[in-house]
Amino acid sequence: MREFDEMKLARVIDACGGVDGRVKMQKIVYLLKAMGYDLPFDDFRIRQLGPYSRAVAVSTDLLTAAGFVEETVEQLPRNEFGEPVQQYSYTLSESIKPLLRKHFDVLAPPGKPELDTVATRLKGHDRAVLEVAATKIYLQRVDKLTGDTLQRELKRLKGHLSARFREADDLLKTLSTDGLL
Amino acid sequence: MSDRRSNAPALHKVIRDPVHNLITLDGDEGRLILDLIDTPEFQRLRRIRQLGVGFLTYPGAEHSRFAHSLGVYHVARRMLDTLREHYPSGSDEYGELEQHRKEILVAALLHDLGHGPLSHLFERALPQPQNRPEGYPSDHEGWSEKIILDRLAPILERHAVRVDIVTSLINKRDRKNLLAKNLISSQLDADRMDYLLRDSLAAGPKYGEFDLEWMLHALRIGRVKVPGQAERLWRLCFDSGKAIHVVEEYIQAREFMPVQVYLHKKTRAYEALLKNAFSLATAISDGDPNKVPLCAPALAKMLAGESVTTPEYLSLDDFRIWTTLMDWSNIEADGDERVSVLARKSRQLINREKPYRVLELNDRTKQDDALKLVTRLSDTDLRFSCDRDAVIDLAYHNARYRKSRESDEEEDRVIYFIEPGGEPKPAEHLSPVIEAISGIKTEVFRFYYDETDPKMVERLRAEGWIGTQPDSPSTQGEARA
Numbered sequence: 001m002r003e004f005d006e007m008k009l010a011r012v013i014d015a016c017g018g019v020d021g022r023v024k025m026q027k028i029v030y031l032l033k034a035m036g037y038d039l040p041f042d043d044f045r046i047r048q049l050g051p052y053s054r055a056v057a058v059s060t061d062l063l064t065a066a067g068f069v070e071e072t073v074e075q076l077p078r079n080e081f082g083e084p085v086q087q088y089s090y091t092l093s094e095s096i097k098p099l100l101r102k103h104f105d106v107l108a109p110p111g112k113p114e115l116d117t118v119a120t121r122l123k124g125h126d127r128a129v130l131e132v133a134a135t136k137i138y139l140q141r142v143d144k145l146t147g148d149t150l151q152r153e154l155k156r157l158k159g160h161l162s163a164r165f166r167e168a169d170d171l172l173k174t175l176s177t178d179g180l181l
Numbered sequence: 182m183s184d185r186r187s188n189a190p191a192l193h194k195v196i197r198d199p200v201h202n203l204i205t206l207d208g209d210e211g212r213l214i215l216d217l218i219d220t221p222e223f224q225r226l227r228r229i230r231q232l233g234v235g236f237l238t239y240p241g242a243e244h245s246r247f248a249h250s251l252g253v254y255h256v257a258r259r260m261l262d263t264l265r266e267h268y269p270s271g272s273d274e275y276g277e278l279e280q281h282r283k284e285i286l287v288a289a290l291l292h293d294l295g296h297g298p299l300s301h302l303f304e305r306a307l308p309q310p311q312n313r314p315e316g317y318p319s320d321h322e323g324w325s326e327k328i329i330l331d332r333l334a335p336i337l338e339r340h341a342v343r344v345d346i347v348t349s350l351i352n353k354r355d356r357k358n359l360l361a362k363n364l365i366s367s368q369l370d371a372d373r374m375d376y377l378l379r380d381s382l383a384a385g386p387k388y389g390e391f392d393l394e395w396m397l398h399a400l401r402i403g404r405v406k407v408p409g410q411a412e413r414l415w416r417l418c419f420d421s422g423k424a425i426h427v428v429e430e431y432i433q434a435r436e437f438m439p440v441q442v443y444l445h446k447k448t449r450a451y452e453a454l455l456k457n458a459f460s461l462a463t464a465i466s467d468g469d470p471n472k473v474p475l476c477a478p479a480l481a482k483m484l485a486g487e488s489v490t491t492p493e494y495l496s497l498d499d500f501r502i503w504t505t506l507m508d509w510s511n512i513e514a515d516g517d518e519r520v521s522v523l524a525r526k527s528r529q530l531i532n533r534e535k536p537y538r539v540l541e542l543n544d545r546t547k548q549d550d551a552l553k554l555v556t557r558l559s560d561t562d563l564r565f566s567c568d569r570d571a572v573i574d575l576a577y578h579n580a581r582y583r584k585s586r587e588s589d590e591e592e593d594r595v596i597y598f599i600e601p602g603g604e605p606k607p608a609e610h611l612s613p614v615i616e617a618i619s620g621i622k623t624e625v626f627r628f629y630y631d632e633t634d635p636k637m638v639e640r641l642r643a644e645g646w647i648g649t650q651p652d653s654p655s656t657q658g659e660a661r662a
Contacts, residue, residue, distance in 0.1 A: 002305055003456075006571065007552075022587045042319035045353050048407055052589035062573045065624045066552075067545035073585070086585035095549060103556040142354055157356060 005040040006059035007104040010068055010092060012039070014100050015119035018091040022060060023049050025090065027130035028122045029056050034137050035118065035180045036109035046142075046157070050135040060090065068096045112180060125171055128161050132168035137181070196251060200378050204255045213283065213340040214254060217290060221495075222332050226250055226293065228498035232380060233299040234455060237533050238447040239384035246293045246300065252375035256393070257289035257364055260371060260417075263397050274402040274415065277360050281350075283342050288350035288365050291333070292372060295324025297494070298502040299455070306456045308463055310488040317488050324494060326352050331491045360402070360415040368577070368594045369396075369417060369431070377434045380442060388437035391430040399424035403605035405597055418605050421598035428596060429614040436576035436618055444572060444625050450537040451530065453568035453629040458506070458526040459484060461565045465519050474520060475508040477501050506530050522565065525633060535633050537568075540646060542626035551628045554644065563640060566631040574623040577608075577615060 012019075012029060019025045030051040033039050041053045063069040069090045076085040092100075106115045122130065132154070139145045139153055155162065175181040194206040194215060206215050217223055226247035235242040261278055268275035278285065295318065297303030304320055318324040326348045329337070334344045349355055350365050364371055374393060381389025396419070403418035419428055442448075462484045466473045470481035479493035480501065510528040514521035529535050542548045548571075555569045577596075588594075596615075597605035609616040628646075630637050641647045 002309075003569070023589065026589065046356050047589040048356075049589045057589075058573060058575075061575065061622070062571055065573050065622065066548045066571060066626065068549075068552075086587065088585065088587055096552075099553060099556060103559065 001055045001058060002040060004104060005055060006062045007100065008039055008106055009041075009056060009059040010063055010096065011100045011104050011106050011115070012119060013063075013069060013090055014092050014097060015106070015116040016123045017120065018089065019123065020089045021087045021127055022057070024123075024127045024130060025060060026050070026052050026056055027127070027134040028119065029053065030134045031122055031130065031137065031175075032106075032115070032118065034134075034141070035112065035175070037112075037115060037118070038107040038109075044138070046135065046138055050131045050158075051138045064090070068093055118180060126164070126167070128164045129167045129171060132158050132161050132164050133171050136168065136172065198248065198252060198255070200252055200375065200382055201255050204251055209340075210283065210286065213342065214286065214290060216336050216340070217287065217333065218251070220333060220336070222294060222328055223247070223250070223291070225495060225498055226296070228500050229296055229298060229300060230499055231300060231376070232384070232442070232448075233302040234451045234530075235384065235442065235445075235448050237451045238445050239386075239442065242380070242384040242442075244379060244383040246296055249375055249379055250290055250293050252379055253292065253371045254286060254290040256371035256374050257286055259397055260364055260400060261285065263400050264402060268402060277358060277415065278364075281343075281346055281358060281361050283340070284346040284350060285361050285364055287337065287342055288347050289371050291325060291329060291347070292351050292365060293321070293325065294328050295321040295326070297321060297324070298497050298499045302452050302455065305452075306459045307483050308486045310483075311468075311486045312488070314488055322352055327491055328495065332495075360417070363417045367417070368435075368596050373435070374431075377431075377438055380438060381434070384442050386438075386441045388441050389434045391434045392427045395427045396424065396431060399427065401599050403597055403599040405605045416597055416605065418597040418599040421600045421603075421606070421611055425598065425608075425612050428598075428608055429612055432577050432596070432608075432615055432618055436621065436623070439574045439576075440623055444574070444623070446539045446627065447536060449570055449625075449627065450539055450629050451533075453570070454526060454529055454537050454631070456568060457565045457631070458509075458523060458530065461519060461523050461526065462509075464565070465517075465523065474512055474523075476505055480505060503531070519562070522562075522634075526565075526631070529631075529633070535631075537629040538632050538647075540628040540630070542628060548626045551626070554628075554646075558640075563634070563637055566634040566637040568629045570625055570627040570629065572623075572625040574625075576621065576623070577619045
């Protein structure tokens with residue numbers, strides 16, 4: 001991690017108006033990076049819940065420890081495996097907001113909308129949909145998979161979320177049509 | 182017996198090591214490792230200190246990435262040999278490790294090949310290139326992969342080693358060979374087992390010690406149920422009847438070493454000083470490597486924000502950095518204030534004099550204020566005389582998120598115990614000590630400043646950060662002599 005990387009993450013949380021869930025945070029950051037938004041966190045690797053950056057996880061904890069974001073825990077319904085789930089949510093402290101936009105803004109790539117527009121749009125999608133969409137992008141871009149090979153690998157990794165594949169495809173198609181991906 | 186490849190006598194080579202005593206290289210496998218050790222790319226690691234500028238705090242911390250890499254190879258080999266005694270050839274448990282034994286050993290040896298000078302500090306001290314070519318490495322793991330592909334692939338192919346699997350074990354980009362990856366990169370990998378012992382021995386504090394022999398003796402393989410995943414995964418585990426106390430010891434070592442050594446305030450203060458010196462050189466360059474004074478071309482390019490080739494990257498080591506600092510320390514400023522400051526900061530590093538002062542930011546208001554101060558100074562030259570430190574280290578904190586099913590880190594950061602024929606259980610379920618440690622975070626929030634910069638000192642006094650008499654720095658573990 002480099003100096004102030006965590007402040008770029010704070011700017012993403014700011015743009016989203018708060019983020020519900022650590023996994024969702026990871027997928028939003030990954031998809032924003034895939035669209036070319038100027039974010040650090042080059043250490044994304046595929047894990048059991050899709051693309052994951054340890055730097056994003058550490059930055060989240062660092063922002064919480066510094067009091068720049070507030071963390072709350074909520075008990076959710078059991079997951080698809082019947083396991084109990086707690087969700088960690090993050091909201092930004094008011095005092096830091098002006099500083100973020102002035103010194104740690106995340107630049108949009110040329111011709112693309114500003115961060116807040118896209119981040120809010122991603123936040124509107126369910127965690128599972130973002131997980132499938134981010135995994136698919138990762139398999140395409142990093143593993144260079146296409147066609148049936150891509151679909152097979154996606155099913156191998158995310159088969160338990162196959163009911164959400166269509167929504168994820170719709171999201172990726174819309175983002176592509178809008179020139180974001 | 183003879184070497185299959187050359188009809189030469191079978192290899193039996195012994196290397197004396199301060200941590201593991203004898204590291205042996207035998208037969209074809211030893212020949213492969215020796216061929217890699219003997220490359221200029223691997224020999225370069227002799228010239229990269231394991232702990233960067235840590236030797237300025239702990240005089241003994243002079244050990245190199247070379248010795249550490251040999252140690253990681255040795256531990257990985259011993260892990261494989263231990264597991265081979267417990268699981269038959271071709272078994273479900275051992276099959277993957279048996280199939281990829283050579284690749285695992287090579288990945289263990291070469292995992293740090295791409296470290297820049299001063300180890301981790303180099304990545305934090307230099308700007309990212311402005312226009313990164315496609316596939317340009319963003320960190321030392323990326324450079325390790327690139328150097329293997331660009332320079333060492335022919336050797337690996339000659340020894341029938343799968344290059345793609347070696348790089349995959351190092352860069353961890355795919356979800357294949359997860360058990361093998363466990364040995365190379367996890368909470369209990371060969372890398373960590375070696376560096377805790379080696380750094381502890383070299384630096385002096387005993388906090389990193391643990392009973393490696395007993396840990397290896399108790400190593401097992403189990404199939405674990407990972408939250409959020411249908412498939413069970415093969416994982417390294419420990420025999421619950423033998424290993425609970427040694428794993429507790431290991432996790433405590435993992436918790437104590439960052440506090441006592443890696444994040445020592447004097448070391449971090451010298452890191453801040455070096456980062457400032459490099460940032461100043463970057464500012465002097467104004468994007469043109471030719472404007473960086475008295476500097477090797479590859480370093481000048483990186484300081485100016487340009488990308489470098491693999492040979493250029495490999496030309497950089499600690500010798501080059503310290504030589505450059507020595508050159509800068511004597512440079513003629515010719516009236517250029519920034520060059521004069523660069524010379525002064527270089528002297529501070531070379532002669533270990535006038536270390537940065539440290540202000541501990543003990544509460545959130547101070548942390549908030551320090552961030553605001555640093556951002557206010559970011560448009561002024563005072564930014565070259567201060568640094569803010571914000572670090573969080575989680576020795577085994579992931580247990581908290583594992584319980585929440587909100588962690589992607591499950592597969593490599595949870596330690597499991599297993600009893601013969603039983604289900605693997607997360608370590609914190611059987612150990613109250615580990616359960617307690619899983620709630621501990623090490624947090625470091627500090628502000629460093631250069632007391633030799635009168636404008637900086639004046640600014641801090643004016644804003645009430647310091648009084649007329651700055652606090653005395655800690656002297657624990659330090660020696661100028």
